[in-house]
Amino acid sequence: MHVEAEVLAAFPAEVQIPARLVAEGLDASSGTSPRVFVVLDDDPTGTQSVADLPVLTRWEVADFAWAFAHEINGRRQRAVYVLTNTRSLDPAGAAARNGAVVRNALAAAASADPALRLSFVSRSDSTLRGHYPLEPDVIAATVTEVNGETSDGVVIVPAFPDAGRVTIGGVHYMRGTGDDAGHLTPVAETEFARDASFGFANSEMAKYVEEKSKGRFPADSVIVLDLNIIRAAGPDGDPAVSAKAIADALDAATDSTPIVADIVTENDLRALALGLEEAERRGKKLLYRVGPPFVRARIGQEIRAELSGEEAFARTTPSEAGGLIIVGSHVGVTTRQLKALTEQHSAARIVEIDVEKLLAAETETGGADGYLDETVDAVVQALHGGDVIVHTSRLLIKAGDAAESLRIARTVSAAVVAVVNRTLNTFPPRFVIAKGGITSSDVAAHGLEIRHAIVRGPMLPGIVSLWEPVDGPAEGIPYVVFAGNVGDDQSLVQVTRKLSNTF
Known part of the structure; x- marks a missing residue:
């Protein structure tokens, strides 16, 4: 564990950069060729840092x-998010889905406006889990296949300062909370590095790239934009100085060179955005592999204040039914958040999906319809009287390999989806909160049958996204996407209080 102030002491202070400066630069560069960032989000929690x-x-x-x-x-927007949910897929499935998204986006852009330019962003986890380098590789190859354009560099920015993930001196850290506030833990020393499907051993980003690419990109081939470059202008200097330093550092990038960036604050992200825009103005073709707040800074969007309960229901008439809180994630902070909610929300009915019983039913009978029927009946009955908390059992079923882990995860997620969908079509809830990346993705796309939505903003500062479904059976029902690994122990309580009429 490291003291953050001591680690930062070796680097300059941040450069103050207003969001409008980035937005104006993006508009000026676009000129008569409008530009849209297409964000392939490997679970829906990437929207938590943006609005509208x-x-x-x-x-x-x-x-x-x-x-x-x-x-x-x-006005038309500078970015669109595509919920690929590839973190729940095996590598072959993830590759196929990334390729399909890129091909269809390029086809739609060509039909809509021949001048429309697309930039592709592979949004993944701020704790380094996901299909890397597979996904940026597939995006780059597909773009080349469709229009012949090759990628010079892949910019890797996992930092998520709002949630305590920062990169300093090329090392990715998690900030401590509570008694550990002010301290940094290298991310490879956290529970996330032991992920059954996407585990890793290195916190130093260049070595992480070498590890995950199996040596295809040696650590010494990675371009590292440390804080000396990101903050080259100094706290009272001209942001153009930092932009030039960043663009100069990228001059050597070619053939998808990995580029990692130090980020500690929103100003660092904005400095990076200006530098990337300058590099692209010079002709560099870049792809992005990033955590949630990168897009906000890259398009020059202001940080949206957290939404109130009144704002969440501003475009709809709230139902008198109870709300539905779905908890699937098994990381430690989610389990603590669930405990706090069940202890404090005494009016809520708690319904558990027992994973062992579910898997046993699947094995013994080839399906779990009977078990799910009982669960849905309990949820619908309880929604007539107030909020319902549906959670998977907290005992994590271990599997022998990554493929089996994903199969179990998909089985459990399918059960959660079935419960949500049958409930929606029987007695629609007042709101839906889904906790966990794969959980919230499957609940959105299949449980609530959302096809198109607008992300309205965060329910807590910088984290936890509110979606407004604009079509399908969930239209008008506020939907909250809540990552498994963000917030403190009280965060789920705070979000539920905003939306509930019985809490």
Whole structure:
């Protein structure tokens, strides 16, 4: 464990950069060729740092056409999120889905406006879990296949300062909370590095790249934009100085060179955004592999204040039914958040999906319809009287390998989806909160049958996203996407209080 102040002491202070400076630079560079960042989000929690952007859970050409044409507050948006949910897929499935998304996005752009330029962002986990380098590899190869354009560099920015993930001196850390506040733990020393499907051994990003690429990209071939470069202008200097330093550092990038960036604050992200825009203005072709807040900074969006309960229901008439809180994630902070909610929300009914019983039913009978029927009946009955907390059992079923772990995860998620979907079609809830990345993705796309939505903003500062479904049976029901690994022990309580009429 390291003291953050001591680690930062070796580097300059941050450069103060307003979001509008980034937005103005992006508009100036775009000129008569409008530009849209297409964000392939490997679970839906990447939207938690942005506001008023379209979200797709399907990626047919027609879906992209809707997103590219959709206006919010009288203007088309600089980014669109596509919920790929590839973190729940095996490598072959993830590769196929990334390729399909890129091909359809490019086809839709060509039909909508020949001048429209797309930039692709592979959004993944701030604790380094996911299909890397597979996903940026597939995106790059597909772009080349479609239009012949090659990628010079892949910019890797996992930092998520709002949630306590920062990169300093090329090392990725998690900030401590409570008694550990002010301390940093290298991410490879956390529970996330022991993930059954996406575990890793290195916190130093260049070595992480070498590890995950199996040596294809040696650590010494990675371009590292440390804080000396990101903050080259100094606290009172011209941000253009930092932008030039960043662009100069990227001059050597070619053939998908990995580029990692130090990030500690939103100003660092904005400095990086200016530098990347300058590099692209010089002709560099870049792809991005990033954590949640990167897109906000890259498009020059202000940090949206957290939404109130009144704002969450501003475009709908709240139902008198109870709300539905779905908890699937098994990381430690989620389990603590669930405990706090069940202890404090005494009016809520608690329904557990017993994973051992579910898997046994699948094995013995080939399906779990009977068990799920009982669960749905209990949920619907309870919603007539108030909020319902549906959670999977907290005992994590261990599997022998990554493929079996994913199979179990998909089986459990399918059961959660079935419960949500049958409930929605029987007695729609007042709101839905889904806790966990795979859980919230499957609940959105299949449980609530959301195809198109607008992300309205965060329910807590910088984290926890509120979606407004704009079509399908969930239209008008506020949907909260809540990552498994964010917030403190009281965060789930705080979000539920905003939306509940019985808490």
